[in-house]
Amino acid sequence: MKKLSIRNRIVDHVTVRAGDLVPHPHNFRRHPGRQREALADSFEEIGFARSLVGYRLPDGRIQLIDGHLRAEVDPNLHVVVEILDVSPGEANKLLLTLDPLAALAKTDEDAARELAQILETDSQALRELWDKVAANGKPPIVPDTGPPVIREQWLVLVTCASEEQQIDLLQRLQKEGLPCKALIS
Numbered sequence: 700m701k702k703l704s705i706r707n708r709i710v711d712h713v714t715v716r717a718g719d720l721v722p723h724p725h726n727f728r729r730h731p732g733r734q735r736e737a738l739a740d741s742f743e744e745i746g747f748a749r750s751l752v753g754y755r756l757p758d759g760r761i762q763l764i765d766g767h768l769r770a771e772v773d774p775n776l777h778v779v780v781e782i783l784d785v786s787p788g789e790a791n792k793l794l795l796t797l798d799p800l801a802a803l804a805k806t807d808e809d810a811a812r813e814l815a816q817i818l819e820t821d822s823q824a825l826r827e828l829w830d831k832v833a834a835n836g837k838p839p840i841v842p843d844t845g846p847p848v849i850r851e852q853w854l855v856l857v858t859c860a861s862e863e864q865q866i867d868l869l870q871r872l873q874k875e876g877l878p879c880k881a882l883i884s
Contacts, residue, residue, distance in 0.1 A: 708789075711782040712750065713761075718774025720753065721762045723794055730768045733824060733862070739772055740822035750779040752797070754790050764793050806832070827866060834873050835880050856882075 751766025761780055763770060770778060785793065815833035820826055859865040865881055872879045 708783045708785055709781055710784045712779055713782060714777050714779050715761065716774070717770040717772070717776045717778050719760070720751070720770050720778075720780070721756065721760050722767055722770070723763050723790070725791060725794060726763070726767050727795070728767065728798065730771075733827070735768065735772070737822070737824040737828045738768055740820075740824050742772060744820060744822060744825065747776070747778065750781045752781050752783060752793070754783045754785050762790065764790050765797050806835075808833075827870075830870065830873065831881070834869075834878070 747769075749766075749769070751769055752764045753761040753766075754764065756762050761782065763780075764783070764785075766778070766780075783790075783793075812833040815829040818829055820829075857868065859868060869879055869881055
């Protein structure tokens, strides 16, 4: 295996007012209401537990790379920002790498379900988030190695009138032990 030469680009951690951060002009993530609600509930229930990531602009302000939603929750909230020594081009690369790279991780369905079952919360938004992670962490139909395995499947697609109806139906079907997931078109 090739020996990696990895540069540490983290140069500082600073606490700043969220409203003073500069959103990245190329941020491609959009945050729906349920995500905002779950984050706000997480802040209320647990607190601020993850730093934002940014770099210094020539005028000294901090341009965000990661953490836009956390910065938007309350512009007067003081947040910790991990400052990187990167160029604007490198910041663009990180913007399109950090979240998608994390999304490549596979979920251990049993471990996720077990964890979701032991967590307690009064937040409906957090409960739905945790249940969704536990329910959608299905192992792949095609194994990582070897020839593809094709299984017969019988699917039902239900058109819901609203997101709330979709969530209610998903929860009801999951309680009945049916593997299901939400689709948005």
